[in-house]
Amino acid sequence: MEFLNFLLILWAAWLAWRRPEREPLAFRLLVVSCLLMALLFLVGTRTSLVPGVNL
Amino acid sequence: MTVSPDRLRSVLAWVVIILTAGPPGVSVVLGVVYGESPCVLCWAQRTSMILIGLVGLFVLRYGPRPRYLGMAVLLGAWGVFMALRHSALHLARDVGQGFAGPYFGVHTYVWSWVIHWTVLVVIGALLFLLREDSVQNWPREPDRTGRFALGLFVVVVGGNAFQAFASTGPPPFIGQADPVRFSFNPRHWVWSLGEWGPAPISWRGSWTIAEPDPAALDPDPAHGPLADLPSLPVSKWEQIGVPLRGALSDLARDPSSGRFLAVTDRHGVYLLDSTLSRVLHHVVLDPGYSIDLSPLAGAAFLGGDTLAVLSTNKSFALLQPNPEADADREWRHFLTTDGSVSELRLGRFATVRARQMYVMSLAYDPAADELVTVTVPSPRHRRLVVSRFARADFLPVSELVPALAGGLAPSGPERTLADYVVTGAVVANGSLYAFSAAYSTLLVLDPQGRMVRAAYAIPGLQRPTGLAARGSQLLVAQADGRIAVLERPAP
Numbered sequence: 001m002e003f004l005n006f007l008l009i010l011w012a013a014w015l016a017w018r019r020p021e022r023e024p025l026a027f028r029l030l031v032v033s034c035l036l037m038a039l040l041f042l043v044g045t046r047t048s049l050v051p052g053v054n055l
Numbered sequence: 056m057t058v059s060p061d062r063l064r065s066v067l068a069w070v071v072i073i074l075t076a077g078p079p080g081v082s083v084v085l086g087v088v089y090g091e092s093p094c095v096l097c098w099a100q101r102t103s104m105i106l107i108g109l110v111g112l113f114v115l116r117y118g119p120r121p122r123y124l125g126m127a128v129l130l131g132a133w134g135v136f137m138a139l140r141h142s143a144l145h146l147a148r149d150v151g152q153g154f155a156g157p158y159f160g161v162h163t164y165v166w167s168w169v170i171h172w173t174v175l176v177v178i179g180a181l182l183f184l185l186r187e188d189s190v191q192n193w194p195r196e197p198d199r200t201g202r203f204a205l206g207l208f209v210v211v212v213g214g215n216a217f218q219a220f221a222s223t224g225p226p227p228f229i230g231q232a233d234p235v236r237f238s239f240n241p242r243h244w245v246w247s248l249g250e251w252g253p254a255p256i257s258w259r260g261s262w263t264i265a266e267p268d269p270a271a272l273d274p275d276p277a278h279g280p281l282a283d284l285p286s287l288p289v290s291k292w293e294q295i296g297v298p299l300r301g302a303l304s305d306l307a308r309d310p311s312s313g314r315f316l317a318v319t320d321r322h323g324v325y326l327l328d329s330t331l332s333r334v335l336h337h338v339v340l341d342p343g344y345s346i347d348l349s350p351l352a353g354a355a356f357l358g359g360d361t362l363a364v365l366s367t368n369k370s371f372a373l374l375q376p377n378p379e380a381d382a383d384r385e386w387r388h389f390l391t392t393d394g395s396v397s398e399l400r401l402g403r404f405a406t407v408r409a410r411q412m413y414v415m416s417l418a419y420d421p422a423a424d425e426l427v428t429v430t431v432p433s434p435r436h437r438r439l440v441v442s443r444f445a446r447a448d449f450l451p452v453s454e455l456v457p458a459l460a461g462g463l464a465p466s467g468p469e470r471t472l473a474d475y476v477v478t479g480a481v482v483a484n485g486s487l488y489a490f491s492a493a494y495s496t497l498l499v500l501d502p503q504g505r506m507v508r509a510a511y512a513i514p515g516l517q518r519p520t521g522l523a524a525r526g527s528q529l530l531v532a533q534a535d536g537r538i539a540v541l542e543r544p545a546p
Binding site: 002007009010013016017020023030033034037041044046047048049052055 | 262
């Protein structure tokens with residue numbers, strides 16, 4: 001999944017630089033990549049979502 | 056103070072270059088050259104840094120639009136959270152016990168916190184320097200530094216993509232909790248679906264521990280985890296003859312003077328005479344001063360005039376009657392005081408085996424000069440642990456899970472000592488006596504807590520909360536202030 005996310009990031013960077021008129025799509029890819037990154041982190045921490053210390 | 060869009064764009068390009076070449080770039084080198092592989096949480100944090108770099112490229116290309124700046128702040132804040140969550144797994148461990156290797160003396164998950172926090176600071180500084188007309192006057196074409204930043208970004212993300220493919224595989228494979236070192240040999244690649252496996256979703260995981268509630272316990276000895284226990288009758292009843300602030304939560308007796316120490320669940324501490332009918336000294340601790348004192352649940356005389364009181368979260372206070380107590384100094388310690396008590400020390404017991412468990416009892420073993428606590432099991436941590444702490448430094452001496460002596464048998468296949476909820480303990484006559492409010496059972500252990508030698512059912516009690524010894528008698532204190540007197544069973 002991490003590999004997929006880096007491909008999305010490369011795609012967004014390429015659009016922003018080589019196809020600047022496609023900014024809406026590039027930005028959507030950025031948002032999707034952020035959500036995927038957050039999802040993967042939550043998958044790894046779902047048994048204790050907040051830090052395991054005295055809060 | 057502001058700077059021109061051209062100047063600001065140049066600064067931003069260098070920020071992107073540093074952020075890209077720094078952690079994400081160096082990490083690829085460390086992975087490929089030294090085999091260092093990120094775990095699933097590290098991957099997310101590394102991706103977050105790359106995404107912040109990508110937002111920087113968007114700003115270089117399209118100008119400082121609000122949604123880019125908002126996204127950068129969100130990524131920085133989320134990155135700080137991820138780093139704190141990840142670091143919490145390791146920060147409290149012993150010296151040097153981090154996860155994977157440190158760099159410049161600091162582990163990667165801590166570097167992640169520093170970097171994301173720095174990103175937020177840099178964003179704030181750049182916004183501070185931004186001119187009102189920067190959005191309109193932002194240059195349309197990137198300059199040489201910007202193009203270099205983009206080229207570097209593509210190379211670094213490409214390197215990360217390659218490392219991610221080798222280390223974690225294509226979708227749906229995902230990063231691992233314990234990643235193996237990087238290898239160019241595909242036979243050594245580990246592509247795992249382990250993190251997708253079923254697991255409960257929880258806010259706090261093993262830290263989800265409900266505070267103990269003795270009122271909710273089943274007092275019937277017949278339902279207890281040990282079968283065929285002999286009964287020990289209550290020989291008579293006594294009563295604390297003075298009003299207390301809150302419910303009585305433990306009772307201790309000083310064998311040399313006959314005085315009693317009573318504590319309540321509302322932080323009341325009472326030194327009583329030998330007849331339980333006169334208050335010699337009393338205070339109400341301020342639970343908000345210094346360390347957090349949850350409701351008091353344990354009391355013990357430590358010899359001389361030193362009194363120890365313990366809260367359910369294993370925080371303790373040492374007190375001493377002192378006719379010359381400094382009222383101004385003691386004001387901070389007590390909500391109420393008779394003016395003749397000093398606080399000697401506040402502290403917290405640290406435990407390992409009993410960690411993440413509350414206690415509701417405190418005993419003092421004068422022969423070993425050690426304090427003794429017994430844990431209250433919870434659904435998350437089903438253990439009964441006897442912990443001993445040195446009086447000299449209040450550090451742990453031993454933490455044992457008692458075994459059952461021959462002659463004692465569980466009443467069912469799933470029943471264990473962890474079904475008991477010990478609310479009172481005392482060391483007397485070479486034994487540790489522990490009273491469980493659940494199933495109204497008296498446990499008799501060796502002083503170290505290695506083994507339960509005997510157990511007795513005590514019918515007829517209501518909310519027993521404390522245990523004290525008086526000569527050949529055991530005194531079971533109830534929350535309502537009544538005291539059940541038992542003849543101590545022969546060892």
